Structures are given as structure tokens and as C-alpha cells.
Amino acid sequence: MSRECKHLVNHPGIVRKWVCYPRQRDAVNPSLGARCGHPWPQTPSAGGNAPTCVVSPALTRQTPSILHFALAGVLAWGAGLPAGAAEAPPLEIPEIHGFLQAHGAARLGGVDCDPGTACDLPFNEQRLQLKAEGGGFAGALGYAGKIDLLHDAALGESEADVRELYADYNADRYSVRAGRQVVTWGVADLLFINDTFPKDWTAFYGGLPLEYLKRGSDAMRLDLFPDFADVQLVLADFRPDRLPDRERFVLPGQAIQAELDEPSGLEVGLRVSRYVGSWDGALYLSRTHYRAPALRQVGAGWQGGFPRLNAVGASLSGPLGSGVLSLEAGYYDSVDDRDGNDPAIGNSQTRLLAGYSRQIGADTTLGVQGYVEWMHDHAAYRRTLPAGQPERDELRGVATLRLTRFQMHQTLRLSLFAFWGISEGDGYLIPSARYAFSDALWGEVGANLVVGDRSGQFGVLGDNDNVYMTLRYAF
Amino acid sequence: MKFLSSFLALILTLALVSAASVQAQPGADDIIARSLETFYYSGDDQRTRATMRLVNPQGKERRRVMTLLRKDLGGAGEQRYYIYFHEPADVKGTTFMVWKYPAREDDRWIFIPAIKLVRRIAADDKRSSFVGSDFTYEDVSGREVGDESHSLLDETDLDGRPVYRIESVPKAKADYVRRLSWVDRERWLPLKEEYYDGRGELLRTFTADAVREVDGHWTVTQRTMRDAQSGHHTEVVYDEINYGVGLNDDLFSERYLQRPPRQWIR
Numbered sequence: 001m002s003r004e005c006k007h008l009v010n011h012p013g014i015v016r017k018w019v020c021y022p023r024q025r026d027a028v029n030p031s032l033g034a035r036c037g038h039p040w041p042q043t044p045s046a047g048g049n050a051p052t053c054v055v056s057p058a059l060t061r062q063t064p065s066i067l068h069f070a071l072a073g074v075l076a077w078g079a080g081l082p083a084g085a086a087e088a089p090p091l092e093i094p095e096i097h098g099f100l101q102a103h104g105a106a107r108l109g110g111v112d113c114d115p116g117t118a119c120d121l122p123f124n125e126q127r128l129q130l131k132a133e134g135g136g137f138a139g140a141l142g143y144a145g146k147i148d149l150l151h152d153a154a155l156g157e158s159e160a161d162v163r164e165l166y167a168d169y170n171a172d173r174y175s176v177r178a179g180r181q182v183v184t185w186g187v188a189d190l191l192f193i194n195d196t197f198p199k200d201w202t203a204f205y206g207g208l209p210l211e212y213l214k215r216g217s218d219a220m221r222l223d224l225f226p227d228f229a230d231v232q233l234v235l236a237d238f239r240p241d242r243l244p245d246r247e248r249f250v251l252p253g254q255a256i257q258a259e260l261d262e263p264s265g266l267e268v269g270l271r272v273s274r275y276v277g278s279w280d281g282a283l284y285l286s287r288t289h290y291r292a293p294a295l296r297q298v299g300a301g302w303q304g305g306f307p308r309l310n311a312v313g314a315s316l317s318g319p320l321g322s323g324v325l326s327l328e329a330g331y332y333d334s335v336d337d338r339d340g341n342d343p344a345i346g347n348s349q350t351r352l353l354a355g356y357s358r359q360i361g362a363d364t365t366l367g368v369q370g371y372v373e374w375m376h377d378h379a380a381y382r383r384t385l386p387a388g389q390p391e392r393d394e395l396r397g398v399a400t401l402r403l404t405r406f407q408m409h410q411t412l413r414l415s416l417f418a419f420w421g422i423s424e425g426d427g428y429l430i431p432s433a434r435y436a437f438s439d440a441l442w443g444e445v446g447a448n449l450v451v452g453d454r455s456g457q458f459g460v461l462g463d464n465d466n467v468y469m470t471l472r473y474a475f
Numbered sequence: 476m477k478f479l480s481s482f483l484a485l486i487l488t489l490a491l492v493s494a495a496s497v498q499a500q501p502g503a504d505d506i507i508a509r510s511l512e513t514f515y516y517s518g519d520d521q522r523t524r525a526t527m528r529l530v531n532p533q534g535k536e537r538r539r540v541m542t543l544l545r546k547d548l549g550g551a552g553e554q555r556y557y558i559y560f561h562e563p564a565d566v567k568g569t570t571f572m573v574w575k576y577p578a579r580e581d582d583r584w585i586f587i588p589a590i591k592l593v594r595r596i597a598a599d600d601k602r603s604s605f606v607g608s609d610f611t612y613e614d615v616s617g618r619e620v621g622d623e624s625h626s627l628l629d630e631t632d633l634d635g636r637p638v639y640r641i642e643s644v645p646k647a648k649a650d651y652v653r654r655l656s657w658v659d660r661e662r663w664l665p666l667k668e669e670y671y672d673g674r675g676e677l678l679r680t681f682t683a684d685a686v687r688e689v690d691g692h693w694t695v696t697q698r699t700m701r702d703a704q705s706g707h708h709t710e711v712v713y714d715e716i717n718y719g720v721g722l723n724d725d726l727f728s729e730r731y732l733q734r735p736p737r738q739w740i741r
Contacts, residue, residue, distance in 0.1 A: 097564045133568075139737030168734070175734060182591045211589035225730060273729070278574070278582050280595060280729075317595050319580055324597040359599040362650070409529060409707055410607030439537045439563035474565035 091141070094134035098475060102126045105206050105448075105468035113250055122248035123206040123468065124153040129163075142168035155247055164216050175223045180216040183234055185271055185284060186328055187317040189402060190417065191371050193330035193351045194284035194313040196269070198291055200242040205249070205461065207430075207446055207468030215239060234269035238262055240306060241291035250463035252454070256295065258302035263289045279318030284330070286311040294344040307345045308335035323358025326369075340377025343384045348376040357402070363410070367402040390455045397422035411436045415446075419458055426456030444470045503625035506639050506658055513663040515617035516554075517692040518718030520546040522739055525713050529608050532706030538562055539606055542740050546722045552577035555727035556616055559740045560606075570732045575616050586732040593729055601649055608709040609679060609700035622646060623654065633657045633666050651678055662686065662693040677703040684710075690718040 105123035113119035133144040146164040151157075166179030185195040192199070203212035219236035240262065246255050267289065273282035288309050295304035313330030330351045337345035351374075357367030375381060378394040385391060403416045412435050419428040432446030447467045453459045501509075527539040540562035546555045556573040560566050568588035575581045583596050598612060605615050623643035631640055637660040644653055651670040658665050668681040685697035694716055701708040726736060 097567060099565070135737055142734075142737075170734065175730075184590055184592045187595075209589075214590050223730070225725075230728075230730060275728075319582060322580055322597070322599065324595050326595075358597045359603065362602045363604060365597060406604070406607070409531070409609075410604060436537075438535075439565070442565070472565070474563065 091136035092134045094132040096132050098130040099472050100128055101472040103470045105466040108465040111250055111463045118154040118248050126151045140170055173225045177221040180218050182214045182216050187315045187326040188328050188353045193328050196286045196288045196311055198239040202242045202244055229272050229274040232271040235266045256302050258295050258304045260293050261305045263306050282315045284313045326355040328353045340380035341384050347381050350374040363406040365404045369400040371398040393423045421456045421458055424456030426452030426459035428458040441473050503627040503641050507625045508620045509663045510658045510665050520722040522717045522720050523713050524715040525711050528710045530708050557727055559735050572732055593732055609702050689716045692718055
């Protein structure tokens, strides 16, 4: 059987993988029949089937263990309640807020879509977000929940999405947060090195508000505040990235249906940060997995998993001239492909970033970044690269520009974010304008425009240029 | 001899009188320094809850409700600011921190709760509007005496209060070329300021609309900044003010940017 390989669409911050998996690997769990909505890889459009993924039984067992951790954490530090907590009223009445939001994106250009792809309007959704937060015992306890009730008219689906749901315990020198929560690390702007937490690239390329780029992790986060530094430990269940799928995106190559085996066991992240004079310094350590699947052919079908990844890195950010300089570096240890011979799994990498932003006029800010990805064992990668596939460079460079201008007492925000794939000869532009009609109502129009080489990591999305509009009423 | 002693006595008296008059009328720099000290540095720390109304020329209003925490570090002018936004709902939970230094650019951070992002921000405090209002960052956290050259124009009254009228000219390029201020001669608070451009046109007017003594410190509890060109204005009312509340240094850190201290944020 000939190997059929193609690359997954991905973001520069995430390793791109080849969708072929020629070597036999660990046995994949048999399907349990549990289906979840993992959108990648997508089924051929003819059947219109929902993509399948297998939920590992180990995964479901992990959730209670997090609760145990949380409970143990609360008990362990129960003695350290802040002063006055014991006398304070137990729980405050929660504050309820949220918003109603409509978002639509229209595809640009005459593109031939597969029959099953939402072609003209890949995004057309209305959502109600309800947010509740409160606390008690003089701030020792806190809780928050954020639930989106979503009607997706583009795909004819409705769902309830628990975006965040966590409880906090705050002691004098520690705090614990348990539940679904968003964790953001690093100092880069829309490029990710040490932030290995799950992301939603579908939302990003569809022009949804930036908060939808981040997916919550089901995690227990422990923050320690000794004198010398802030220490953050995150123990989390695996959640994959949400990658562009063929329900909304026109992608090259053939669609593949595969069962995905999600990793079981806790992922571990450690961040140690402190101020060094006027500089913010941080060290990062992640024991995690790639969040985009690596697929292999098994018999007539495909199976996939999320290979192991260790990441270690550092960041520094501080004043330079009248602006802010940001530096970040990371080493990706591709545990399952340390010699670089497995074309399905990304090789180990070193990632480096330098960014600078400063105000260049009244209410106008300019930010630029330079980013380099150095693929290790490039010779092994070339040796095992399937014939006919475009070869990735050993060094991949990306530059970005962010220009933001506020006008009319900051009711109007004009923004341009541009990625330029220096080595791959492609680019991705996101111009936008947001106007606040009042404190409660804002609207935004913008576009996602991909230019340049269609084999580049941005260029591969070339048939998905769109203009989008968002309207949000907050309460 | 008697003549000599009378002459000496006269000289001495004149010297004393002139010294007394110098003391009664301090230099413009001293007046501005004391005014800045009273306006921005009263007490060792301060907690306020403020409501900001941003009103456009058509009378359409936007509202920002925030808690501000401020702590002075030592006597050299170094300060820490922490701001928590309660309203509007869309930005609720956003926090903002400034480490203010007397002789160099301030350090600033913002926390955006929707993506749990702490980001250091670059902003020119002299020109940036504070959350879309008519106040600049500098208006909120203060400027330095040495940023401008000051001269005392006269002593007069403003709405029944005795004031010094001072003219200040920025030494470096700024959005205005001349500022007139009316400083209360007894309470040392600025009661009014006018900013002018190079053509002599009025740009902005600051007024202290309500002043009262809080915890032994004279305090402006309501203030307005009017943009004379656009007709937009911003009014700030301080609903709660307390001095010397005992804020810890470590409150002004990333930890509390991410998890606002409920003891102070109400």
C-alpha cells in the first residue's frame, strides 16, 4: 500500500505533522464507542459523518483524581485561612454577567468547496454566555463559571460549552484553583513557545474574539508564593487543540477519518517567575503532548495519537527605551521521535522569539516580533521524508507586526496584525475595526487574509480568506 | 553710635520683613511641588472607589467604576498603583498595575481576565488617554515638578478660595505648550487647570468640583476634565476614600493582578 501523506494545517506555534504514520507503534485502545467532537481529521464530505475520536478509559478515570488533588490541597492548607475568614459570612451571592454575541464570516473569492463544507458562510453563530462568580470566607474561597449556549447555524448544531468552571482556595502564601480553567504563559504575541496549553485555531481563523483562541484545561493549579519567586504548578488532563476542519475550511489533500487515542494521565506544567528589577523573568517546564494528532495507517484505516512532548524554556520582559522588550526561548523535546526518523511526529525544536512594542503616537501602538524555529535532526527528517512532499526548512522564520490605534475616546479601535513567513514565503493578515456603540454593545468587522506560497504554514489556508463581523451585547 | 545702632535695627527689620514676605509667598516651583504632593501623595497609602462618567458632546454617557489602591514607597516619589475595574460588565475583572518612578518611565501591566493574560504594556503616559477618558495616565498618577518651568502670576480668589495662579511650560515636547493652574493657598490642592496649545487655544480644563477633608487630608472628591475642542468631558466621583489603610507592598504584584484581593476590592 502506498503511503499517502499530507500535512495538517497548523499555526506557527504548533508543530506541523505529516499525516502518515508508517511505523507500528504502541497498540491503540480499541474503540469504546464514545464519540466526541474532535474536528480533525475530518471525514470525507460525501458521508457527512461526524469525525470520530476515541475517549480513552484512562482519561475518564483521571477526572476524580484531580478532585482528590484539589480536596487534598484545600485540606492541607486549611490551617492558613486569612485573618477574619472564620468570622466572615460563608458565601457571597454570586454575581451574574454575560453577553449575547452574533458572529459570522463570509468566504472570499470563488473557491470550490467540498459538498460538506460550509462554503459561503463558514461561521454563522449566536451564543449566550452566562458568567457567575463569587466567593466567601473573606476571599479565602472563590468560584467562577462561564458557560456558552451556542447555536451554530453554519453547521446546524447547538451545544452548551463549559468554558470555565473552577473553585479557588486562597491562603496567605498559596492558592489553589481546581476545575476547568484557562492558563496562559509566555510573553509572545500570538506566537506560542512555552504556552503549551490547549487552543482553538478554528475560532482564531474564523475571526472570533481572541478569548476563544484559548481553551480551558481540566486542571488543578497550585500557586506558591515563597519570597524568592512565584511558583505555579499545573496538573491537567489532556485536551487537544481544535484545528481547522473540513466542515468549515477548504484544505488541500484528501480527507481522512481516524480514531484518535487521547493520552491518559496527568500533564504537568511548572512555571517559576519573579521580578528582576524592572524585568519579569520566568522559567517554564512542561511534560505534555502535542495537541495536534499524529496519524498512522492501520490496515485500511487510520489511527492517531498525540505524541509526547517535553518543553523547557524561559522568558524575560521589561522596559527598553520607551517601549517593552520581550524575549522568549524554548526547547521542545519530541520524546517519541528523539532521533527525528519518524515523519509523522515533529522533530525536536528550539524556538526563539524577540519582540518590541512601543507607543508611536497618541493612542497608537506598534509591536514587532521576530521568531525562529530550529528543527533538530534535519538530516534524519529529510532522509525519512516521503517522496513528493515539500521539505520544511531547518530554520523557519516568522515576523509579526501589530498596529493598534484608538480613536474617538477609545470607542473605535483600528488594528492590524500581520504574520510574515520569512522562510516559507507566505503571510497572514488580520485587519479589524471595533466600535463600541455603548458600554454594553460593540461591533467588530475584520478579515482573515492569507497570501503567498500555498505550501507554507499560513499559505495552506489560502482558500479560506474571509471577512467577519461580530456583535456583542454584554450585561 | 546711636545712629549706627538705629541703622542696624532698620536693616535687620527690613531683612526680617523681606524674609517674612518671601516665606508668605513661596516660589512657583515650591507651590507646584506642594500641590503635587498634596494631590498625589497624601497619606502613606490610599484606597478609593471611583465612578468615572465619560460624556460626549451629545450627552451620551459611558461609565467606568473602579477601585484604586495606591502606596508610596519611601520619600523619593516612588509609588505603586493598582486599579480594578468593576464596570462596565464587559471589562469587569480587568486589573491594571503601575510601578511609578520619579526619574524614569513607569512600569505598567494589565491583566485581561477573559484569556487570563498578564501583559506588560508600553504606553506614553503623557499622551495616552486613561480608559478612553479625557484624563491621561499622567493626570491619574501625577507628573513631576521638573517636567515644566513654573512662574507665579498672581494671588487671587477662585470661587471664594484664595489661590495662587501659576503658569507652567513643559520643558519637553508635549500635547500642550502652556498650563495655567489655580492652587489653593491654604489646602494646596489644584482647584483648576487650563491647558493651551501653541496658538493659544484652550485644549482642556480641569476643575476640582468638590473638596473635603478625609482622614486629615484635604482631598478632591469630585473632578472634571473637559476637552474644549471636542466638547467631550469626564467626571470622576470618589465614592469611598480612605488613607493609611495598611496596604502591603506585595499587593502590587502579578499574584494580585490575577486574583484581586477581595479585602480591598469591594
